[in-house]
Amino acid sequence: MSIGNAARVVTLLVLASPALCNAQEATATSAAATPATTPASAPHTSLFRDAEDGHFDMSRWLLEHRGFLPVPIVITDPAVGNGGGVALAFFHRQPPTATGDAPADGKPKMATPDIYGGAVMRTENGSKAYGVGASLHFDDDRWRYRGGVAKASMNLGFYTPGTLFPTQKIEYNTDGIMSFQQGFRQLGKRDLYLGLAWIYMDLDVGFEVASDREQFKPHELSSRTSGLGLSLEYDSRDNPFTPSSGWLGMIEGNFYLPGIGSENSFQSYRGHVYGYWPIGKHFILGGRADARWANGDIPFYRLPYIDLRGIGSARYQDTRAAVLETELRWNMTRRWALIGFVGAGRTWGRHNSFGDGASQVSKGAGVRYLIARQLGMHVGLDYAWGPEDDTFYIQAGSAWR
Numbered sequence: 026m027s028i029g030n031a032a033r034v035v036t037l038l039v040l041a042s043p044a045l046c047n048a049q050e051a052t053a054t055s056a057a058a059t060p061a062t063t064p065a066s067a068p069h070t071s072l073f074r075d076a077e078d079g080h081f082d083m084s085r086w087l088l089e090h091r092g093f094l095p096v097p098i099v100i101t102d103p104a105v106g107n108g109g110g111v112a113l114a115f116f117h118r119q120p121p122t123a124t125g126d127a128p129a130d131g132k133p134k135m136a137t138p139d140i141y142g143g144a145v146m147r148t149e150n151g152s153k154a155y156g157v158g159a160s161l162h163f164d165d166d167r168w169r170y171r172g173g174v175a176k177a178s179m180n181l182g183f184y185t186p187g188t189l190f191p192t193q194k195i196e197y198n199t200d201g202i203m204s205f206q207q208g209f210r211q212l213g214k215r216d217l218y219l220g221l222a223w224i225y226m227d228l229d230v231g232f233e234v235a236s237d238r239e240q241f242k243p244h245e246l247s248s249r250t251s252g253l254g255l256s257l258e259y260d261s262r263d264n265p266f267t268p269s270s271g272w273l274g275m276i277e278g279n280f281y282l283p284g285i286g287s288e289n290s291f292q293s294y295r296g297h298v299y300g301y302w303p304i305g306k307h308f309i310l311g312g313r314a315d316a317r318w319a320n321g322d323i324p325f326y327r328l329p330y331i332d333l334r335g336i337g338s339a340r341y342q343d344t345r346a347a348v349l350e351t352e353l354r355w356n357m358t359r360r361w362a363l364i365g366f367v368g369a370g371r372t373w374g375r376h377n378s379f380g381d382g383a384s385q386v387s388k389g390a391g392v393r394y395l396i397a398r399q400l401g402m403h404v405g406l407d408y409a410w411g412p413e414d415d416t417f418y419i420q421a422g423s424a425w426r
Contacts, residue, residue, distance in 0.1 A: 075398055080360055084399035098146050099419040103337035104181055108148025115141045142173075152179045156203075169218065172206035181339060183325055185240070186376040195237045199326060201228035201248070209258075216261060222254035224279060225286065230326065244289050244322035251286035252293075254279035262301065266422040267393075267403040269309050272300040281321075291321030293329070299425050311352040313425050318345045318374070331370035334418055335387030335409030343382075344374030352424075354393070362393040362403065366424075387411040391420065 072089075075082035098110040139162060145155040158173015178200040185193045207222040227249045232238050238246065256277035262268040276296040281287040297315040304310055317329035329346035330339045350368030357363060366389055373382040389409030396404045407418040418424070 077398070078359065082396065082398055083402075084397045087397055087400060087402075096144075098144060100146065100148055101417050101419065102148075103414040103416055104339055105152045105179065106149040108146060108152070110144060110146025112142055112144030150180045152177075152181075154178070158205075167211045169209040169211075170207070171209075172204070174202065174204045176202055181326070184340060184342070186343075195240065196233035197237070197326070198231045198233075199228040200231070201226065203228075207254075207256075215259075217257070217259045220254075220256035220258065220277070222256065222277075222279065223252070224254060225251045228326075230324075241325055245325040247288040247322075247324050249286065249288045250281050250324065250327065252279045252281035253285060262299075264401040267401055268299075268301045268311075268423060269401070270301050270303055272298060274298045289322040289324065291319060291323040291327075293317070293319045293323070293327070299423075307356045309354040309356070311354070311425075313348070313350040313352075313368070315348040315350075316346070320344070329372070331372060331385055333368045333370050333385075333387045333409075333411070334366065334389055334407060334424060335411030335414060335416065336370070336385060337411075337414055340413070341370065341372045341385055343372035343376055345379070346370065346372045350425075360395045362395075362405075364391045364393060364405075364407070366390070366407075366409075385412050391418075393420075 072085050073081055073083060075084065096112045096114060098112060100106075100108040100110075140160040142159070143155075143157040145153075147153040154175055154177035156173055156175025156177075158175075159170070161170040162168070163170075178198065180196070180198050183195045183197060185195065202225075204225040205222070206224075207220055209218040209220045211218055229248055230246055254277055256275060258273075258275040260271075260273045262271035262273055274297070276294075278292065278294045281289060281291050281293075283290065295315075295317045297313070300312045302310045302312075315332065319327070319329055323344070325342075326339075328339075328342040328344065330342040331346055331348060332338070333348055333350065348368060348370040350366065352364055352366040354362050354364045367386070368388070369384045369386045371379070371382045371384045373379045387409055389407055391405055391407035393403040393405035396402055402422060404419075404421050407420055407424065409416060409418065
């Protein structure tokens with residue numbers, strides 16, 4: 026977890042995890058397409074057993090829970106250490122609607138449910154945060170809102186570039202409020218949405234060694250940032266939780282200006298594409314390309330960074346960052362799967378050119394279990410190796426956010 030991406034931090038806190046929204050959307054789609062086959066009078070134990078194969082399965086629990094879903098938060102990031110927390114997500118299921126693109130079978134389409142959430146977390150290095158938020162849908166899902174606010178105190182490390190001198194780790198703390206507010210408008214009847222966002226952060230920055238403050242320019246230490254952003258997103262994945270085909274593409278730009286409350290003027294951008302291709306009956310190949318860049322007087326804790334399993338958040342930062350990653354999933358049985366992944370990332374811009382930068386490579390393997398067959402939802406464990414760290418990751422759905 027890094028302060029370098031306010032949207033992801035707030036989304037984690039207010040919606041339990043980025044996957045939670047996907048789980049709720051998948052729940053709505055599955056509930057519309059798959060009627061409950063187990064009678065209401067079935068024994069309580071059958072709630073967690075699949076009627077088809079008798080294995081442990083949470084489909085009925087997720088489809089028939091009574092208004093809220095408790096979600097454990099597991100954190101295994103080398104940047105903040107191990108930790109965890111808990112979230113509660115309340116949702117309101119919208120009635121079916123016949124508007125929009127109707128399914129091929131002609132049945133009415135169920136709108137994605139509204140979600141309200143709150144969460145709290147803490148890690149072994151003293152980092153802690155709590156927040157609340159919501160994901161709302163209006164006018165047959167033509168309009169969407171996603172956002173929340175969080176209070177966080179994060180103990181992190183900033184690594185000097187190490188070009189002329191050995192790399193040094195500067196320990197620092199950010200303590201304050203973060204807010205992420207975003208609205209979307211559907212374009213036509215496709216899964217294409219135009220978004221407008223407001224990102225606000227007011228953080229006190231402190232250092233474990235007071236003299237470390239002198240290594241930064243005044244604009245790099247600014248505590249208040251406020252920016253407006255535009256985004257365009259298209260999603261054709263067959264499953265928003267654990268995809269097996271299709272792709273997700275998004276571009277976004279955020280502009281921070283004193284006129285809207287920011288101490289500094291700077292811009293941040295991101296573009297990413299995730300693709301999934303079936304190979305035969307048992308293999309799924311995934312590919313990811315992700316680029317982030319920033320211009321202007323950006324604070325040091327908001328710099329883009331390499332985001333890969335096996336590499337600590339914010340371990341490698343500069344004004345430009347790019348990642349390429351691939352993942353292969355082998356569905357050994359109907360329930361169990363093995364995955365292997367490898368990725369490479371590079372930062373450049375302020376300290377060196379793209380050609381002079383060194384690529385950082387991480388790789389790993391993992392295991393998955395189909396925990397909710399009707400939703401196509403997998404959970405599992407990954408073990409990743411990076412240049413400095415090797416660590417475990419608890420995964421719910423796709424590792425790509």
